[in-house]
Amino acid sequence: MDDLEKLGLEVSKETREDFVNFKVEPLAVVYPKNEDDVIKIVNYARLKGIPIVPWGAGTSLTGAVACQGCILIDMKYMSNIIEINDVDWYVRVQPGVNLEYLNKKLMERNFFLPPDPASFFLCSVGGAVSNSSGGMRGVRYGTFRDWVLALRVVLPTGEAVRIGEPFRKNRAGYDLVHLFTGSEGTLGIITEIWLRITPLPKENLTAIIAFVPDLKSTAGIIQDMRRGGVLPEISEYIDNEVVKALNSALDARLKESEGGLLLLRLQSEDAEAMKEILKKWGADFTVLSREEWERMYSLRAQSALALKAISKEMYVEDIVVPVSKLAEAIERINELEAKYKVKMPVIAHIGDGNLHPNILVRDKEVADVIFEEVGKIAIELGGSVSGEHGIGVQKAGLMGEQLKLHNGLKVLEIMRDIKRLIDPNGIMNPGKYVELAYERARASNP
C-alpha cells in the first residue's frame, strides 16, 4: 500500500461485496485517474506478482470481481464521456461511466445504445463491456458485444494498446474486439471504449400484454411467433409466481393466469399476426397505451426486486435454451421445483430463450445443488449455462461441462492458452472463468 502511494496513487484499504455477496478482500483499493496511473499499477503488480482485479460498479452476479489479496482497481474517477460523434455514430467513453447517464446523454441527441441490462441504472459501461451484458432489447439488438467497436486496454504486460477501430467495417486482422469483450477482466484493464450508437427508432411499435392459460401455451406462442417471422423489439416473460410477487410487493394489480404473463413490443406490421397467434393459444391480451407500456416495462424491470422482497434468499440463474426447447426447459424446471420442494419463479427474455429461474431457498448448499441442476438442463437441451450474466467463479464448473460436451475440451484449452499468451504472469483476475473452467473440465469424468 505504501508503495502504491509513493507512486502518486490514491489508495484505500477496505473490503467489499459484489451484488450477490461474493467477498472482495483486497490488499488495497487503488483509484487511477488516467491511463498512466493504470500502467503504473499493472507494472507494480506484475513485478510483485500480485493479482489485479478491475472494479466498475460491483454489480457482478457471478463472483467475477471476487478476490482475496488482490489489488482492486476502482475505475470511479475514469468516468467521462469523451466524445459523442453523431456522424461516425460512436460514443467514446471511459470505463467508469454509468450506463443510464450515458444513454440519457445519447437520447438528448436522438441516439441510443440499445443493450439494457437490469442493472443499467447502477452499472458501469466498463463492467457491461467486460461482461458483454444483455437485457430486454437483446432479442432485436443483441448484447454489448454487438456494440463495442474498439477498446483501449492496458495489457497485463504493461503496454497500452488499442484493440479495433472506431467504425463498424474493418477487416484488418483477427477480430480481437470480440475476444476482449466479455473477457471478464482476465485479459487487461480497459481504459477507453468506443461504442456504436444508433438513431432512436422512428417506426410504429405496438405493445401487447398477454395472460397465458398454461405453460405449454407460453412456449407455443413464442415458437409460433418465431416461425411466423415476427422479430419483436421486446418479448419478455414472467411466470405467475412473479406476477404474485409484483402484486404483493408493488401493488401492481396484475391479473393472474397459470401460464404467466408475456410482454411484447413489435413493429405494427407484425401486430395482427401476433394477435392471431395469441388467440390460437387462448391467451387473454390487450394492446397497451404508451403510458401503460412504460408502467409494464418498469414492473418487468423490478421483477427480481419484487421476488427478493417476498423471499429472504434468492439465487438468480441465467441459462439459454434453443427456443425450440422452451417447453421442455420450463417443464424440467418445474420438475426440479417438485423434487426439491423449492419455488423457482421464472423471469425470461423468452424471445431468445434466455431464462432466469430464481431459486428461493435459504440453505446455501441446497441452492448450490439446484443451481448446478438448472445449468445441466441447459447443457442437455443444447443450450448455454450463461446468456448474459457471465461465468466468474460461480459457473466455471458448468461452463467446463458445456464446452467439453458441446465443443470439445480442446476449445477450452485454446481459451486457457490465449489467457496465458496475453497474461504470461497470470496477474489479471486469475483463477476464474476460462482458467477455472478448463481445470474443472480436465479433472472431471468422462
Place this chain on the structure above:
Amino acid sequence: MDDLEKLGLEVSKETREDFVNFKVEPLAVVYPKNEDDVIKIVNYARLKGIPIVPWGAGTSLTGAVACQGCILIDMKYMSNIIEINDVDWYVRVQPGVNLEYLNKKLMERNFFLPPDPASFFLCSVGGAVSNSSGGMRGVRYGTFRDWVLALRVVLPTGEAVRIGEPFRKNRAGYDLVHLFTGSEGTLGIITEIWLRITPLPKENLTAIIAFVPDLKSTAGIIQDMRRGGVLPEISEYIDNEVVKALNSALDARLKESEGGLLLLRLQSEDAEAMKEILKKWGADFTVLSREEWERMYSLRAQSALALKAISKEMYVEDIVVPVSKLAEAIERINELEAKYKVKMPVIAHIGDGNLHPNILVRDKEVADVIFEEVGKIAIELGGSVSGEHGIGVQKAGLMGEQLKLHNGLKVLEIMRDIKRLIDPNGIMNPGKYVELAYERARASNP
C-alpha cells in the same frame, strides 16, 4: 498425391487462379466428401509438413488462396444445406454451398441472410465466412461476422471441434467465433457453419436515386444523413466515371452529373428528411418504383464489371474511412489520379465509409504503387485498409502499417501468437495475413 489417393481421397493435379489472377499452384487438389476426409488430409499434411489451403469458389480478391506447393482442399462436394430451422432462426450448412442458392432457399421460407457481397452468385458460404465478407446491405445489417453463430472446424492439429453455439445469446467462454470468422483459412478448415437468419423485412421502404452536383455535396449528403439519424437499408455511390461506364457497356442511359450518383433505400419514415437533405445539397432526385429499384440495384451490382469492360486492367481497392472524413478521402483519391495521370473511378458502400477506388492502369508496377498510396490515405485518415475484401498477401504490408500506427505493434504480435498457438506446425495457409503483416511491420521503420 499417391499417398492421398491411398487414403481413399479424390485427388487431381491442376493449377488455378483466384479472381484477380493470383496463382494457385498446388502439389495436389483434394476433394473431401465429409469431415473425416478433411481430418485425414490435415493429419497427412501435418505429418509431412505440407501447407494446406482451403478453396471455396476462388472469388478471393487478395491472394488469400494463393499457394505454391500446397495441398488445396476443394470443398465443392461439401455443399449441402443441412437444416433450415425457422424456430431457432439458424441455417446449418456445409461450407461449399453457394450463397445465392442458400438465400433462394431461405427466401422460400420468408427468411434471409442479409450480407450480399458482389460475388454472391458465385461465392461459397465458407469463403464468405472465412473472409467475413460484406456487401450493399452492410450499412444496416453488418457483414458476415455479424451472422455466424457457430462453426465446426478441423483444427491444424487434426482435432474436429465446434466453436460457439447455434444461438445468439451465449456467454460461456471467450468469443472464438469472431476470431475464426474472417481468419482467411489460417486457423483451420471449416466443415460446418450455423448462420443466423432473420425474417424478410415487412416494413415500407422508399428507394431514391439522386444525381449529385459535385463531390463535396456527395460527402455532405451522407454526413447530413447520419447526423440526422437516418439509418438506410442501402446507401450506395458510384461516381460519374462509373456512370459513364454503365452507359457505355450496358446501355444504362443514366444521367451524368459531376458528383456522381447515390442510390438510397430507407424506411419510409425517413424519406421526407432525406429529401430535404438532397434538396439542400442541390441533388436532382427521383423516388423509384419497385421495378426501377430492381434495375438500379442490378446496375449497381454490375458496376465493377462495366468498368472492367471498358478497361483492360483494373485493380479493385477496398478502404474504409470514418464517414466524417469522406470529403477528404475522395479529394485525396482525386489528387492521386492527377499525380499518376490515372483514372480511379469510385464505387462505394458510402453509408459506412467503405470505398472501392478502381485503379485503371496496365502497368502492374505503377498499379502497385498507387494501390499502396490509396491504402495510406485510409490509414492517415484514421480508417482501415480493408472493409470487406480482406488482407491475403496483397494487403499484408498495409495492414501491418495500420495496426502499428493505430493499435500498437504488440496487437499484431498477439495476432501472430494466436496463429502459432492454434497452428503450431504452421501448415494452415501459412505466410499470409497476420503472419506476413507482423513480419512487414516489425521490419519497417519507425
